Amino acid sequence: QSALTQPASVSGSPGQSITISCTGTSSDVGAYNYVSWYQQYPGKAPKFMIYEVTNRPSGVSDRFSGSKSGNTAFLTISGLQADDEADYYCCSYTRTTTYMVFGGGTKLTVL
């Protein structure tokens, strides 16, 4: 059981927008703005997409955006493209002994 809860899968058509949720607790997502998101293609290393809930590292498309409400963080991808099809993971700092916790991952399918 992952510490953060994500939907197993989401899908959308090219050009549409989708949102992936990431639900934690008042010890992690709800307590700090230290949520990050990662994109991973099969057999490849994860790629850093979002940090501190809303910030994009240099080089990441502005089609990717992050937000948070209470204990749930969100990743929104607008203008879906075929190469957005990948697994997406959220991660948060936690004040428990675990230190960093990941979500279980969400498989995005572009129809």
Add this chain to the structure above:
Amino acid sequence: EVHLLESGGGLVQPGGSLRLSCAASGITFSHYGMSWVRQAPGKGLEWVSFITESGASTKYADSVKGRFTISRDNSKNTLFLQMNTLRAEDTAVYYCAAMGGSQSVYAFSYWGQGTLVTVSS
């Protein structure tokens, strides 16, 4: 360009030991906290361990506490993970990841390509 290159993975019997290394280039290694993150076959990402920039402080996931030891050599830009008393459930691709720099200290800014550890008899 940043490169993190892991090595040391392989097949090991249950109860055995393995030492992973991660060689960093393209970053000022001593300015970054470093973590190991693993991914079991077909599963999600799991944070394993963290070490501060100086190496003075470390943290571990409960699943590896007491069995794994993280360390670093800033003079050689290298991160290590000593894994003892290995179990079948430790089978995974192990990634090293750099944390901090110009981004958040609580995010994994750069990732290596991973090294596969298989624990099996």
